Amino acid sequence: MDELNALMGGFAVALSFYHIMLMVIGITLGVIIGVLPGLGGANGVAILLPLTFTMAPTSAIILLTSIYWGALFGGAITSILFNIPGEPWSVATTFDGHPMAQNGKADEALVGAFTSSFVGAIFAVALITFLAPVVAKFALKFGPAEFFAVQFLTFASFIGMGRGSAFKTVASMCLGFALASVGLDNVTGTLRMTFGQDELLNGFKFLVAVIGLFGIGEILSSMEDGLKFNGAAAKLRMDAVIRTWKQLPRMWATFLRSCIVGCWMGITPGGATPASFMGYGIAKRLSKKGNNFGKGELEGVVAPETAAHAAGTAALLPMLTLGIPGSPTAAVLLGGLLIWGLQPGPLLFVEQPDFVWGLIASMYLGNVVGLVMVLTCVPFFAAILRVPFSIIAPAIVFICAVGAFTVNNAMFDVWLMLAFGVLGYLFNKLRYPLPPLVLAMVLGDQAESSFRQAMLVSQGNVGVFWSNWLCGGIMTLGLVMAFWPALTALKAKLAGNGPVPRAA
Amino acid sequence: MSTNEEAEGRPLASYRTLDIAVAIFFLVVCAIVVVDSLRIGISWKANEGPQPGLFPFYMAMAMGIASLVNLYKALPHSDEGAETAVNSVGLGRMAAIFVPAVIFVLATHFIGIYVSATIYIGAFMVFFGKFPLWKAATVSLGIAIVNFLMFEVWFLVPLPKGPLEAALGY
Numbered sequence: 001m002d003e004l005n006a007l008m009g010g011f012a013v014a015l016s017f018y019h020i021m022l023m024v025i026g027i028t029l030g031v032i033i034g035v036l037p038g039l040g041g042a043n044g045v046a047i048l049l050p051l052t053f054t055m056a057p058t059s060a061i062i063l064l065t066s067i068y069w070g071a072l073f074g075g076a077i078t079s080i081l082f083n084i085p086g087e088p089w090s091v092a093t094t095f096d097g098h099p100m101a102q103n104g105k106a107d108e109a110l111v112g113a114f115t116s117s118f119v120g121a122i123f124a125v126a127l128i129t130f131l132a133p134v135v136a137k138f139a140l141k142f143g144p145a146e147f148f149a150v151q152f153l154t155f156a157s158f159i160g161m162g163r164g165s166a167f168k169t170v171a172s173m174c175l176g177f178a179l180a181s182v183g184l185d186n187v188t189g190t191l192r193m194t195f196g197q198d199e200l201l202n203g204f205k206f207l208v209a210v211i212g213l214f215g216i217g218e219i220l221s222s223m224e225d226g227l228k229f230n231g232a233a234a235k236l237r238m239d240a241v242i243r244t245w246k247q248l249p250r251m252w253a254t255f256l257r258s259c260i261v262g263c264w265m266g267i268t269p270g271g272a273t274p275a276s277f278m279g280y281g282i283a284k285r286l287s288k289k290g291n292n293f294g295k296g297e298l299e300g301v302v303a304p305e306t307a308a309h310a311a312g313t314a315a316l317l318p319m320l321t322l323g324i325p326g327s328p329t330a331a332v333l334l335g336g337l338l339i340w341g342l343q344p345g346p347l348l349f350v351e352q353p354d355f356v357w358g359l360i361a362s363m364y365l366g367n368v369v370g371l372v373m374v375l376t377c378v379p380f381f382a383a384i385l386r387v388p389f390s391i392i393a394p395a396i397v398f399i400c401a402v403g404a405f406t407v408n409n410a411m412f413d414v415w416l417m418l419a420f421g422v423l424g425y426l427f428n429k430l431r432y433p434l435p436p437l438v439l440a441m442v443l444g445d446q447a448e449s450s451f452r453q454a455m456l457v458s459q460g461n462v463g464v465f466w467s468n469w470l471c472g473g474i475m476t477l478g479l480v481m482a483f484w485p486a487l488t489a490l491k492a493k494l495a496g497n498g499p500v501p502r503a504a
Numbered sequence: 505m506s507t508n509e510e511a512e513g514r515p516l517a518s519y520r521t522l523d524i525a526v527a528i529f530f531l532v533v534c535a536i537v538v539v540d541s542l543r544i545g546i547s548w549k550a551n552e553g554p555q556p557g558l559f560p561f562y563m564a565m566a567m568g569i570a571s572l573v574n575l576y577k578a579l580p581h582s583d584e585g586a587e588t589a590v591n592s593v594g595l596g597r598m599a600a601i602f603v604p605a606v607i608f609v610l611a612t613h614f615i616g617i618y619v620s621a622t623i624y625i626g627a628f629m630v631f632f633g634k635f636p637l638w639k640a641a642t643v644s645l646g647i648a649i650v651n652f653l654m655f656e657v658w659f660l661v662p663l664p665k666g667p668l669e670a671a672l673g674y
């Protein structure tokens with residue numbers, strides 16, 4: 001019951017007028033970010049991060065996480081009304097959401113999506129409330145070897161659970177590690193890969209990379225597609241809310257399955273996007289109405305939205321307890337913690353209980369505020385898309401440039417942002433996954449130094465990673481994950497004495 | 505995404521070409537990292553542990569091997585690879601936003617971010633969006649002024665400024 005007491009303390013922190021106002025502002029900004037192409041959760045938070053440097057950490061994180069919730073909610077609006085996923089994790093929502101809108105049931109689809117987002121998020125926050133302190137307490141005993149094992153598992157999960165080519169995942173991830181190692185080596189003080197350029201002394205700032213890869217990259221893709229918005233106006237009457245809510249309890253099994261899938265994918269860094277596809281896929285297979293999926297079935301909106309939101313929220317659990325973010329946006333928030341002078345990881349729960357529990361309480365409140373706001377303000381948010389793209393596109397480039405500049409007050413970073421933008425466009429086009437790259441840039445230094453510390457302790461014996469059951473277990477699981485695609489390919493080859501798989 | 509628009513515009517590059525180009529980009533990065541890692545040492549040093557080049561070296565190795573596989577997979581002709589990835593219309597639209605963006609960043613060095621953003625947004629609206637001049641000027645000035653107030657006045661985050669702001673006393 002310690003958790004409940006601590007949580008109540010957290011509510012006392014979060015429930016002030018100032019903080020509720022920050023939530024409202026954050027969620028409004030977040031939904032706008034989620035609706036607009038080119039601005040997503042990760043780069044939206046990255047751009048606004050510098051504005052919070054002068055705020056108290058608790059207020060700052062409440063503002064930024066609210067933006068994140070808003071972005072998660074906002075992605076659904078464009079998916080359903082315009083068949084344009086505002087965010088990658090709402091692609092699966094278009095499958096049934098847009099057909100529903102075409103059948104004149106846009107209001108039900110929106111209510112269903114928002115409600116299930118809410119349910120998914122609350123499930124994940126409840127999980128964080130009770131699991132996070134346990135994990136944090138447990139992790140206090142971690143040494144460098146254990147930390148490296150967890151980090152290894154994090155990255156191996158990208159390979160094991162990625163949806164695309166495993167080799168592209170590895171290439172993208174290792175590029176992130178290589179970029180992270182540029183600059184001053186924090187163990188020996190050696191300069192690495194700076195080639196005499198002063199600008200590179202501090203290495204590549206991952207915030208700049210996030211803004212470029214996601215922001216500029218997405219603007220380029222949107223421009224290439226010649227994005228034109230033409231969707232129906234959204235009217236949301238209160239009877240639609242009641243009508244939809246009446247249908248939802250019957251889908252409890254779908255909710256539960258998607259919550260579990262989402263939390264799992266969020267904690268291991270699968271992220272919200274694969275979670276939404278998995279949630280949709282599982283519901284399609286197991287639901288009684290599975291055959292109707294794709295034609296406008298409410299359950300087909302509920303399943304991916306619940307999973308995506310649960311994953312997006314659960315991604316904060318490893319960030320808070322271990323300092324390992326479960327998604328790019330969580331990685332940006334982690335960067336924020338470091339800038340505000342807070343060291344994420346197990347000690348955070350001991351040293352900054354007000355901050356941690358204030359944050360957790362604000363997750364409950366933020367999602368309640370968010371649900372109310374999106375239910376009441378859908379027409380307003382949908383109207384944003386009627387702003388011509390020829391205003392939005394250059395304005396977003398401008399805002400991205402501002403965001404990149406403020407990271408370090410350097411024009412060099414703005415140029416880098418443009419370069420990362422081209423890279424982001426190419427990676428998107430060729431299906432190189434971006435989250436492993438971003439996470440490797442964030443965690444590269446940490447992973448490297450825990451590896452080197454562990455090596456130093458053991459005098460270069462790799463056996464240190466299997467010196468106890470915990471570390472060994474995590475490492476072994478990591479290895480299984482890393483070689484999972486190879487294992488499944490091998491299995492398919494051994495079993496496949498029939499037709500040769502086309503991947504040959 | 506938009507398969508219906510693929511018909512318009514000359515095809516410029518196939519997925520195969522792009523895949524090969526990106527794989528080669530990775531190999532170049534890999535070579536750079538390997539060369540520098542070897543310079544600073546990749547072996548074990550007594551009392552110091554692994555030398556600073558060790559970790560990047562093996563990361564670059566993994567990246568290199570993965571990119572070789574990607575390259576190998578991209579090389580053979582396949583129907584999937586022959587599909588058009590970029591056509592002239594798409595590239596033109598991208599250039600319409602990107603080339604001015606480069607000029608915008610370059611101009612920021614001289615005239616500050618607010619003035620160059622006003623010109624950038626306004627010019628894009630006129631030439632790409634076909635807005636009348638007065639509308640473009642109003643919108644772009646509005647965006648710049650709102651941002652100026654937000655960053656310079658309310659949040660006190662200094663952005664690059666040029667002669668105009670200096671003349672106004674900032």
